[in-house]
Each structure stands twice: as C-alpha cells, then as structure tokens.
Amino acid sequence: MFAIFKKELRSYFINAIGYVYVGVFLAAAALLCCYTTLGQKSYDTSSYFQMLNFAFIVLIPLLTMKLFSEEKKLRTEQLLMTAPVSVWGMVLGKFFAAFALFLGTVVVSCVNFIPLYSYGQKESLDNPYAVSHIGPVTSEIVICLLGIILIGAAFISIGLFISSLTENQLAAAVATIAVIFTLLVLDMANQYIDVYAIRYVLSWICVISRFSNFTVGILDYSSILYYLSITGVFILLTVRVYDKRRWG
Amino acid sequence: MIKIEHLVKNYGSNCAVDDISFEIKKGEIVGLLGPNGAGKSTTMNILTGYLSSTSGSVTVAGLEVLDHPLEVKKHIGYLPEQPPLYLDMTVEEYLGFNYDLKGCKLNKTKHLEEICELVKIKDVYKRVIKNLSKGYRQRVGIAQALIGNPEVIIFDEPTVGLDPKQIIEVRNLLRNLGRDHTVILSTHILQEVQAVCDRIIIINKGKIVADEKTENITRAVENNRRFNVKICGPQKEVLSMLRSKPGIVMVEPLSQRDGDAYSYLIESEVGVDIRKSLFYSLAEKSWPLVGLEAMGMSIEDIFIAIVDQSSQKSRYEKKNNRTRTRSAEQEYARSALKKTDKKDDGQYSALFGDDDSSKKR
DSSP states (O other), rough: OOOHHHHHHHHHSSSHHHHHHHHHHHHHHHHIIIIITTTTTTTOOOHHHHHHHHHHHHHHEEEEETHHHHHHHHHHHHHHHHEEEEEOHHHHHHHHHHHHHHHHHHHHHGGGHHHHHHHHHHHHHHHOOOSOOSSSSHHHHHHHHHHHHHHHHHHHHHHHHHTOOOOOOOHHHHHHHHHHHHHHHHGGGGEEEEEEOHHHHHHHHHHHEEEEEEEHHHOOHHHHHHHHHHHHHHHHHHHHHHHHHHOO | EEEEEEEEEEEEEEEEEEEEEEEEEETTTTEESTTEEESSHHHHHHHTSOOSEEEEEEEETTTTTSSSSHHHEEEEEEEEESSOOOTTBBBBHHHHHHHTTTOOOOOHHHHHHHHHHHHHHHTTTBGGGSSSHHHHHHHHHHHHHHHOOOOEEESSSTTTTOOHHHHHHHHHHHHHHHHEEEEEEEEEEHHHHHHSSSSEEEEEEEEEEEEEHHHHHHHHHOOOOOEEEESSOOOHHHHHHHSSSSSSSEEEEEEEEEETTEEEEEEETTTTOOHHHHHHHHHHTTOOOEEEEEEOOOOOHHHHHHHHHHHHHHHHHHHHHHOOOOHHHHHHHHHHHHHHHHHHGOOOOOOOHHHGGGGOE
C-alpha cells in the first residue's frame, strides 16, 4: 500500500497536474480569502470556507480523475492486481495519496489567515477598551478547517470511485464535477419545493447545508459522521468495482 | 509447482476456458500455444490471480490461488501481453516502484542492477519509459517480472515487437531462466516454442488439444519424407518415370518452372531414403537434377492439423449433441472424461509418431 501511495504522490508532480492543482487551489483560496474578509472589512471567515467548497468542484476532479482511469487505459492495473497487494491496499494507497496532497494544500492555504490576524492584533491594540473580541475567531477557523478536510475526503472518495468506472479521464472528471456540484447545490432547490419532507431530505444530503454549523463554530458530530460515511462508502464501492471485475 | 484442475472460465455465455487440466513441474519451460482467442491469456490471468475462475482449482506451490492470493502472487512474476509500464517514470523509478510493490527483501541496488544486466537495459536506466523504443519497453517489462526472483515466471507473448536479434536474446534469456525457474510462455510463434520450451500445450477454443514434449514434435518435423525436386527434362516423361519408380508413393507436378526445369513434389515410402537412387535414375536418362529441397511437415503444419482436427471434432460433437436426450448426454460426458484421462498415451501419437496417417495432405 505504501508503495502505491508513494508512486501516486510522485506521479502528481511528474505530470503537470499536481502543480496545476496546487497552483489553482492556492490562488483560488487567496483570492476568496481576500475578497470575503479583507475586501468586506470583516474578520468573519465563514463565507470564505463556504466559497472554498465551490472551488472543490473543479479542484477535486483534478486530483482524482486519473487515479484509476489511467491505470486502466495503460493496462498497468494488471501489474497492481497481480502484485502481492490486496485490492484494499491498492484503493487506500491511491485514496491517501490524493488526500495527502489535498491536506497539504489546505495546510499551506492557512497562510491566508496571517494578514487577518495581524490586522486584528493591530486593531485591538488601537481599541484597548473594546467590549467584544476583535480579530478572527481561532476556534471557528479550526472547526471549519476540520469540516473542509472531511468534505475534501468525501469528495476525493467519490472521485476515486468514478475514476474506477471508466478508462476515460475526461469522462471521469466531468462526472465527478457533476456529482460534487449536485451535492453542493442540492438545497438551493428547496426554495421551489413546498413539501417539507423532501426539503428535509435534500438539506440532509446537501453538503453545504451541513457545513453551515461548522461555520458558526459548532462541532456537528452528525455531519462529521455523514462526511466520514460518504468517504467510507465510496472507498468500499471502489473496492467492490475491482472485486467484481475479477469475478465477472 | 503449478496444478490446474478442471479450470472453467465463462464471460457471460461465452466460454473462454473450458475444463482445462494440466500440471507443471518445477524447472519446466512450458509453451502455451494456440490461435488468437483460444484462451491462453485468460488461463494466464487466472493463474496470476488477475481474474477469478468460474470453477476448477489452480494451485501454485501448493497454495490455492483463490484462498491465498497474496502468498501466491509473491511466487509469480508476470509479464502481460501489453507490458504494464508507467510511461512517465524513468526505468529506475519504475523498477524501484515494482521492488517496493512486491515487498522484496533482497538488496535493492544490487538486485536491480543484476536484473538490468540480465535483460540489458543498463544503458537506458535513467531514461523516461515514454521515450524508449518498443524493444526496450518490452525488456523493461521482462525486468519487472523478474524482480524479487519469483519461482514461477509467466510471459504472455514476450517477443512481440522485438527485432530478430532481440528475439534471439530474449529466447536465450528464457532458456537461462528455465534452469532455476518454472517458466510458462504463451505465444503463437511456433519456432519460439520449439526453440525454448520443454513441453508444448496447444489450446484451441478453451480446450487443450495437445500436450506433448517438444522432442516429440521435433521428431515429427524432422521425420520428413517429402521433397521438392527440380528436374530438367520433358515434364510428362519425367512424371511417368517418377510414378513408376519404386519407393515413391506420391508425385505431384508443381506449377513452378525455372528455364527448362520443372518442379515436382514427391513423397517416399516410410523408411526409404529416395535421394540417391533418384539421382542415379535421373542421371541414366541424362535429366539433370538441379534442385532438391526437403519439405518436412513443418511445426506450423502440425499446429494447423491439430487445431483443425479439434475444431472438426467439436463441430461434430455439437451436431450430435443436439439430438441427444439428457441422460445420453450425461453418459457421453462421462465417457469423454474417461477419454481425457487416457489422453496421454495415444490420442495424439498418430500426429507425432511415424504413422502414415499423420500426414495432412
């Protein structure tokens, strides 16, 4: 499993795709942060994180589209399947490679908060008698980061699964974009629906509406469980795809 | 080392492998031979654990492939039909990845160096695989299969796309490997099997149609009594002379003509060397003999004969089966099974022995 993890991680940077992903992610994060906080003269990071979710629509497929589809096209999956590595090892190795790169960029993108903190520090020094806290709220940011990371993991596992279904990278990318987009905007349909039950289900499934608790600093266990379950289910499905191919 | 028993693989309603059984001992080099779509690659894929079987059992080194897939895979080095290369890696990175993937315990630099030396890819070691020629790619694929010194090496058409010199090198390599590895080779190049393998298994339409030692096949090839002769002289008279000559069982004029010389295909009786007496009798008539070429039954002829025979047989069986009742069918299956048990001693001796009926034409 570790060999596959290493190979995948390295292959991101042998190809341009890793650099494209990191570059676009960091640029998008910086722009969003600039626009939602500094541009609005606000320390509130919640809309930054909400917007970042939408950036995932294009970013995550970049990471996942080639994971399996390329192997299938080059017939290298035969190498992995006949090597002494279990299907679980293969799938998890790939998942964690994509996840590690994602995690790395999320961590690096935290530099965006440095100007917020330095402004906050300056402003609170200027107003020593302010009643409320001036500056970004660290606990909110940490919880949002946790939420973002979990959402990323869920989206990566979805992309991983879609990639295992096709040998065409482009098809995998487009399908992943479609699925992630749907999961994000599902509750926007709510304004047109009168039936409560449907509205409830839609916002239950929708990733963004679940995320809103995080943005106000609530560590929502049910959402954490939801994101983790999506991750687990799609990894399991990917394993099943390979098992089925062997038995089919 | 390898034991396959009643292996069946169905793709939907399409039967790719139909009740194959054979056993391969340690240190044997076995050639799997067959026309396209015969089930060679499927058999190999099942053997390496890439595909599962519909029924039947496959054991490698005493371990059942389905029950201990990881253990079995450690014993096998596999080069699929299309070498599984990551084109954007260098040879060094690729082999290093395979080394890690197989969880190899040998000294890494030394082991990889040895393998590169063996398949002669040292000069491209630092180059990106994308930029290598087909022959080098194939060799990198072979190197990949050798990593970790597996006991069983399985090659699916290893010499496809190589130049003649490389083909000879790869064959030598295979022969060397056969000294301390068990090698299974699939190919449709017949000379290759003849040159490399100890044993040949011919598969057609998912069934084993022949399982013979290479010597037997070679004997059949060498045991030729057919010649293509070129004689200067009036065609009709030469023909009647040849026909009346004792020791010759068949004469056939060929359409080739070379100046005033005509070509004939002749076949002698079993155990008679016709060449000398033919020369003297032609000299008597002063018809110069300008060409004499042995036309032994080539390995291709044997192969085609076996495959044709098996196709005909299966067609015949199918026709009969349609009219059979169910119980009769079972009866038939039982007797067919008995037949396969006895197969080793004689079903194909007709083809490989000296018997006259072996001739195709």
